[in-house]
Amino acid sequence: MDPFWPENNLPSDRMKAVNELVQGREFANQLKAILNNPKGISDDGLALFSREDLVTKILNSFTNTLSILNRADSSSGEVSDQFPATSHRCGGRKLSEDSGESSKSSTGKDRRGCYKRRKTAHSWTKESSTLIEDGFAWRKYGQKKILDAKYPRNYYRCTHKFDQGCQATKQVQQVEEELYSTTYCGHHTCKSIVKASELFLDSADADSTIFLSFSTTKGEDNISGDNLDNPFFPSFQSIKQENNQDNISSNLTHHQYSSSSEYLVSPDLSTFDHADVISGVNSSSTTASAHGLDMGMMVGSVSFIDDVLQFEFAE
DNA sequence: TAGATTTGACCAGT
């Protein structure tokens, strides 16, 4: 029997899940077509679909599929770490070990500690001198004194963890008086990703400078050879805004990524270990250019056209 | 009063 699809699941659920995946594949194909077109413009000169829209659609497809699978999963009385969307609350824990026999639980209905620690998900670390507003809604769920650390570490999860099954988390560690290290784990699959996009799109006004970091460094272990020639493969990593363009070098935030950023239209196949250089920004046309200095040269430009990010790269 | 934060306990990984 298929362990992922027990006998008592409704066939309609299976069909819904399949349909969601088929739809997601279709969106992914459209995205691939766009990525194969360096300018994101079709032959007739018209702009293709918004990449961000497609990414959102694909993520929604996954979220919906997970929800369906979760429903099916809970109805089967099993729990799965693969499908943690909305019922990630102790359902499958071996409660008999604790609830019935353990005397550790003070109330007898204490459910704390009911969790499965996630294996190392995609994560990336960002350091900055201030706490960063990244546009996502975070809920603090823990604070921990870390050995040899001067300050406690704060743990945040996405506010939409339970209503949308978003598994994104972040840890904020104050390293020094004015230095914070934020580690993001997992990607947002919630609607707030739109909010984040709007956040930086809206703020791309003429008075601000947009800093973009690119890297052409290959990942360690999960590069697919087929993608190496894709000009979007080493997609841009981060966006930082500063009001004073004179401070480009001093204000650059250094990022270390092991997967792509939330804003990216990226096949999520590369890893990054170096954020490189911003060359210049033309704020009047909201076009930015950037290049990586070491490991293979990459020059690219990014512009906002009708709220759609347009990428252009040249080797 | 609902949602967010605090905080001690629990548990997984090493």
Next chain:
DNA sequence: ACTGGTCAAATCTA
């Protein structure tokens, strides 16, 4: 055994 990640009751706040 120890450390760090997560849970959930208690508490806070808008």
